[in-house]
Amino acid sequence: xxxxxxxxxxxxxxxxxxxxxxxxxxxxxxxxxxxxxxxxxxxxxxxxxxxxxxxxxxxxxxxxxxxxxxxxxxxxxxxxxxxxxxxxxxxxxxxxxxxxxxxxxxxxxxxxxxxxxxxxxxxxxxxxxxxxxxxxxxxxxxxxxxxxxxxxxxxxxxxxxxxxxxxxxxxxxxxxxxxxxxxxxxxxxxxxxxxxxxxxxxxxxxxxxxxxxxxxxxxxxxxxxxxxxxxxxxxxxxxxxxxxxxxxxxxxxxxxxxxxxxxxxxxxxxxxxxxxxxxxxxxxxxxxxxxxxxxxxxxxxxxxxxxxxxxxxxxxxxxxxxxxxxxxxxxxxxxxxxxxxxxxxxxx
Amino acid sequence: xxxxxxxxxxxxxxxxxxxxxxxxxxxxxxxxxxxxxxxxxxxxxxxxxxxxxxxxxxxxxxxxxxxxxxxxxxxxxxxxxxxxxxxxxxxxxxxxxxxxxxxxxxxxxxxxxxxxxxxxxxxxxxxxxxxxxxxxxxxxxxxxxxxxxxxxxxxxxxxxxxxxxxxxxxxxxxxxxxxxxxxxxxxxxxxxxxxxxxxxxxxxxxxxxxxxxxxxxxxxxxxxxxxxxxxxxxxxxxxxxxxxxxxxxxxxxxxxxxxxxxxxxxxxxxxxxxxxxxxxxxxxxxxxxxxxxxxxxxxxxxxxxxxxxxxxxxxxxxxxxxx
Numbered sequence: 001x002x003x004x005x006x007x008x009x010x011x012x013x014x015x016x017x018x019x020x021x022x023x024x025x026x027x028x029x030x031x032x033x034x035x036x037x038x039x040x041x042x043x044x045x046x047x048x049x050x051x052x053x054x055x056x057x058x059x060x061x062x063x064x065x066x067x068x069x070x071x072x073x074x075x076x077x078x079x080x081x082x083x084x085x086x087x088x089x090x091x092x093x094x095x096x097x098x099x100x101x102x103x104x105x106x107x108x109x110x111x112x113x114x115x116x117x118x119x120x121x122x123x124x125x126x127x128x129x130x131x132x133x134x135x136x137x138x139x140x141x142x143x144x145x146x147x148x149x150x151x152x153x154x155x156x157x158x159x160x161x162x163x164x165x166x167x168x169x170x171x172x173x174x175x176x177x178x179x180x181x182x183x184x185x186x187x188x189x190x191x192x193x194x195x196x197x198x199x200x201x202x203x204x205x206x207x208x209x210x211x212x213x214x215x216x217x218x219x220x221x222x223x224x225x226x227x228x229x230x231x232x233x234x235x236x237x238x239x240x241x242x243x244x245x246x247x248x249x250x251x252x253x254x255x256x257x258x259x260x261x262x263x264x265x266x267x268x269x270x271x272x273x274x275x276x277x278x279x280x281x282x283x284x285x286x287x288x289x290x291x292x293x294x295x296x297x298x299x300x301x302x303x304x305x306x307x308x309x310x311x312x313x314x315x316x317x318x319x320x321x322x323x324x325x326x327x328x329x330x331x332x333x334x335x336x337x338x339x340x341x342x343x344x345x346x347x348x
Numbered sequence: 349x350x351x352x353x354x355x356x357x358x359x360x361x362x363x364x365x366x367x368x369x370x371x372x373x374x375x376x377x378x379x380x381x382x383x384x385x386x387x388x389x390x391x392x393x394x395x396x397x398x399x400x401x402x403x404x405x406x407x408x409x410x411x412x413x414x415x416x417x418x419x420x421x422x423x424x425x426x427x428x429x430x431x432x433x434x435x436x437x438x439x440x441x442x443x444x445x446x447x448x449x450x451x452x453x454x455x456x457x458x459x460x461x462x463x464x465x466x467x468x469x470x471x472x473x474x475x476x477x478x479x480x481x482x483x484x485x486x487x488x489x490x491x492x493x494x495x496x497x498x499x500x501x502x503x504x505x506x507x508x509x510x511x512x513x514x515x516x517x518x519x520x521x522x523x524x525x526x527x528x529x530x531x532x533x534x535x536x537x538x539x540x541x542x543x544x545x546x547x548x549x550x551x552x553x554x555x556x557x558x559x560x561x562x563x564x565x566x567x568x569x570x571x572x573x574x575x576x577x578x579x580x581x582x583x584x585x586x587x588x589x590x591x592x593x594x595x596x597x598x599x600x601x602x603x604x605x606x607x608x609x610x611x612x613x614x615x616x617x618x619x620x621x622x623x624x625x626x627x628x629x630x631x632x633x634x635x636x637x638x639x640x641x642x643x644x645x646x647x648x649x650x651x652x653x654x655x656x657x658x659x660x661x662x663x664x665x666x667x668x669x670x671x
Binding site for chain 2: 057058083084164
């Protein structure tokens with residue numbers, strides 16, 4: 001059964017009773033709330049997603065509710081609770097939809113440790129996956145939304161999941177709505193007028209935010225991972241000409257590791273898996289300002305037959321495991337702000 | 349076992365195992381750096397809690413995540429240790445004058461040190477319990493009884509009875525019970541392990557030492573909770589001896605309920621009673637930690653004078669990390 005098959009009152013009823021289990025590809029989230037904004041958000045953006053089993057296991061248990069206190073009567077707010085614990089400072093009540101999205105992102109980034117998680121958008125075409133790795137504000141989500149509207153299958157706009165155990169490297173995602181902010185909302189609307197966007201939510205911490213409903217085909221195939229083929233570091237530079245340049249593999253490795261959420265927590269396993277991935281892909285830097293041209297560049301990339309850049313790539317462990325140097329405590333410090341969270345640092 | 353664990357559950361357990369394994373590796377590495385560094389100029393420090401369990405190869409170390417490293421020094425060396433460690437990149441985390449005084453004058457440890465490059469945290473202790481705690485514990489007993497580790501370690505670990513006592517005293521004098529269940533499991537795993545290794549003699553030493561240090565009244569509820577929740581086996585003779593240190597009969601029921609609810613996780617069926625218990629345990633912890641006038645002063649400062657950032661605590665903004 002899909003979210004879209006529930007009537008609005010059924011949806012609201014399930015959410016209020018704590019029975020809404022939302023299956024987004026490899027991750028299932030149980031959501032409890034009586035805030036109408038959350039039900040509206042789910043109805044608008046998640047209609048194609050299946051419901052998880054009502055009494056099955058959910059990876060995350062979330063609740064959205066106003067903080068207790070008198071403030072709720074004159075300036076209501078919303079809290080996001082994961083396993084009963086509030087993880088963010090409260091937001092204004094009308095931002096419950098974005099709060100749900102950010103909360104679910106937080107759950108994935110901080111609670112999953114059985115796979116490597118990159119702060120990257122991922123899309124698939126012809127069985128090959130494109131990874132767009134970049135910090136916020138690089139135009140990663142905008143590019144991701146544009147490609148998803150032009151025939152690429154959306155894997156994720158936020159967190160690319162890479163299995164640690166399996167021999168073959170594959171990228172998976174939840175196919176959840178793409179988060180767009182400020183000028184990128186209009187840019188995507190111009191490029192794809194048919195794209196279904198949620199009503200813009202104003203005055204959030206990131207300015208105006210809207211979410212794009214993922215294409216139904218992407219949602220239907222959300223359980224299906226894809227083999228990575230391209231790793232691109234995008235950067236939106238106003239007025240800049242569209243330029244795709246090759247990036248050296250060591251630099252690509254460092255760039256990707258710096259964009260991992262749980263690199264430090266997984267140690268040498270993360271190092272090896274990142275190396276496995278980087279060896280299998282063509283690596284590029286990409287600068288753009290015009291979305292239409294950017295989409296063309298990636299279409300060309302997808303139709304080109306990519307020569308395997310490294311002989312032997314495709315065999316697991318090519319880079320010399322298990323003799324390769326392990327990542328020790330000191331080396332973990334070198335891997336960017338996100339990855340640098342030391343395993344011996346105070347936890348929540 | 350006939351039934352297999354459902355895959356999603358197995359995945360989370362596997363993820364927890366990976367993170368714990370990496371944490372242990374990182375803690376061991378940090379300890380090696382500390383042990384081979386400038387601390388060599390002082391008498392060998394004693395590793396406490398997680399670091400000690402790991403180095404002593406105790407059963408509760410497997411799967412356990414420690415968030416900081418704890419080392420115990422003689423009181424007259426702890427200041428020098430801090431100065432020496434500064435040259436290896438360990439810096440005191442920023443605290444205002446009140447907090448500095450809070451730690452240095454009243455507590456059993458210095459303000460936590462954070463490594464400048466790696467962000468690891470290190471607590472330097474000169475005692476197991478705050479100077480202002482309801483009973484004063486003599487740290488010499490712990491330092492003198494500590495056992496050396498196999499070469500090349502200079503670091504030492506507490507004697508078995510001190511390991512178990514510290515785990516019990518730490519939890520049952522605590523203000524924050526977030527990791528209570530883990531701490532209770534530490535107590536359980538330690539006493540069962542030492543009972544298996546040393547028999548009833550361990551229990552005699554444990555209780556002798558608990559009485560000598562004046563903390564048997566904290567050990568009694570620890571083992572009672574362990575028995576109820578984890579099935580900790582306490583020999584009859586020891587149970588009888590502990591009984592004498594328990595609270596009077598009329599207070600026993602409410603106290604047991606308080607600890608039981610405090611130990612519940614956030615996924616419990618009694619969230620309201622648990623929250624009440626957590627609040628009561630917070631007050632109890634502070635009450636035990638400080639005499640009333642000092643407590644009032646500290647709480648008033650925290651409520652009205654502390655800088656905004658220090659008070660708001662917890663909760664990043666949603667955009668802080670995620671785009």
